[in-house]
Amino acid sequence: MTEWPSAGCIEFKSVSAYYKSQPSMPALRDLSVSIKAGEKVCIVGRTGSGKSTMLGVLLRFVDMNGCVTIDGIDIESVGLRTLRKSMEVIPQDVYLFSKSIRSTLDASGCFCDDELWAALDAVGMKPYVSNMSQKLDTLIENGGSNMSLGQRQLLFFARILLSKTKIILMDEATSSVDPETESCLRRVIQETCSKTTLLAVLHRLQNCKSLSCAHEQELKAVALTSTDFCTGIQTLVPTMDNK
Numbered sequence: 001m002t003e004w005p006s007a008g009c010i011e012f013k014s015v016s017a018y019y020k021s022q023p024s025m026p027a028l029r030d031l032s033v034s035i036k037a038g039e040k041v042c043i044v045g046r047t048g049s050g051k052s053t054m055l056g057v058l059l060r061f062v063d064m065n066g067c068v069t070i071d072g073i074d075i076e077s078v079g080l081r082t083l084r085k086s087m088e089v090i091p092q093d094v095y096l097f098s099k100s101i102r103s104t105l106d107a108s109g110c111f112c113d114d115e116l117w118a119a120l121d122a123v124g125m126k127p128y129v130s131n132m133s134q135k136l137d138t139l140i141e142n143g144g145s146n147m148s149l150g151q152r153q154l155l156f157f158a159r160i161l162l163s164k165t166k167i168i169l170m171d172e173a174t175s176s177v178d179p180e181t182e183s184c185l186r187r188v189i190q191e192t193c194s195k196t197t198l199l200a201v202l203h204r205l206q207n208c209k210s211l212s213c214a215h216e217q218e219l220k221a222v223a224l225t226s227t228d229f230c231t232g233i234q235t236l237v238p239t240m241d242n243k
Contacts, residue, residue, distance in 0.1 A: 004078075005071040005086055007037035008166035008197035010058070015066035017050070017057050027053040027062065037166070040189070040198045051201040055169045058199075059084055070167070087167040088160045094152040096144030101129060102136040105159050119158040122192055124184045125151065150181030157185060161192055168193065170200040 017028040028050045035041050043051045056062045058070075060080060068075045075083055096104060105116050116136060120126040128151065132138040144152040160168065189198065 004073065004082075005166045007071050008195075009037045009069075009071050010035040010167070010197060010199075011067075011069045012054075012057070013067040013069070015057060015064055015068060017053050017062045017064040019062055023063075028057065028064075031066070035197060035199070037197055038195050040193075041200070043199060043201045052171055055089070055171055055199065055201060058087065058169065059089070086165070087169055088163060088165045089169045089171065090153070090156060090160070092172045093149065094144065094156045096140050096147070096152055096155070098140060098142040100134075100137050100139055101132075101155070104140060104155060105136075105162060111162055115162065119161045120155075122161055123154040123158045123188050125154050125158060150178050153181060154184060157188060161188070166196060168196055168198045170198065172201055 011034045012031050015028060015031040016026045017031075018026055031050075031054070043054055045051050053062060057064050057068060058075070060075065060083060070086065078086075102116060105111070105119060113136065117126060120129055129135055129138065140146065144155075147155070
C-alpha cells in the first residue's frame with residue numbers, strides 16, 4: 001500500500017470499544033461519525049466520557065466492535081506498524097530520547113539542514129537552537145530534561161511538520177504548556193496544517209477556538225456524554241453554535 005493515507009478521511013461506523021479489564025462495560029458505545037480530510041475536530045466531554053478512547057480506537061490500542069476506516073480502508077485490514085506510522089500523536093507530556101536535535105527531527109537522515117532549520121523556524125524554535133554552541137548537533141538529555149515542556153512540544157511539532165503526515169492526534173497536548181507556547185502551536189496549525197486532519201481531545205468546548213483555522217466553518221466538535229459509564233455520540237457540530 002503506497003502513500004496511505006493520501007487524504008485523511010476518517011469514519012467511525014457503529015463503533016463500541018472495550019478495555020480488557022472491563023469487557024462488559026464499553027468505554028464507547030455505538031459511535032458513528034464521519035470526518036472529512038483536512039477537518040479540525042475537537043473531541044470534548046467530561047472525564048471518563050471516552051475522549052482518549054476514541055483516539056485509542058484509531059491506533060488499535062483497545063478492542064472494538066464496528067468499523068473504522070481511513071480513506072475508505074478498514075484499519076483492521078492494515079498492519080499495525082503501517083497504521084500507527086500513518087498518524088502522528090502529540091501527547092500531553094512529550095518525552096524526548098537522548099540524541100541530537102538533528103536526529104530527533106530527522107531519525108532517518110532524509111532532510112537537509114535547510115529543511116530542518118525551516119521546520120524549527122515554523123515553530124519558533126530557530127532562535128533558541130541557533131544560540132546553542134552545537135546548534136542542530138546539540139544533545140538532548142534523556143527525557144528532554146534540558147528543555148522546558150513547551151520547548152519539547154514545539155520540537156516535537158517541528159518533527160511532525162517534516163513528516164507531512166495527513167492525520168494528527170492531540171491528547172490534551174496544550175493543557176500543560178504556557179500561553180506563549182499554546183499561541184505558537186495555534187499559529188503553526190493555522191499556517192501549516194490546512195490540509196491535515198486533526199483530532200484534538202479537550203475537556204471544554206470553548207477551548208476549540210484555540211484550534212480555529214482561517215475558515216472557521218472547518219472547525220468541528222464531537223461532543224461525548226457519559227451515561228452509565230458508556231458513551232453516546234451527540235453530533236458533529238460547528239463550534240460557533242456552541243459558545
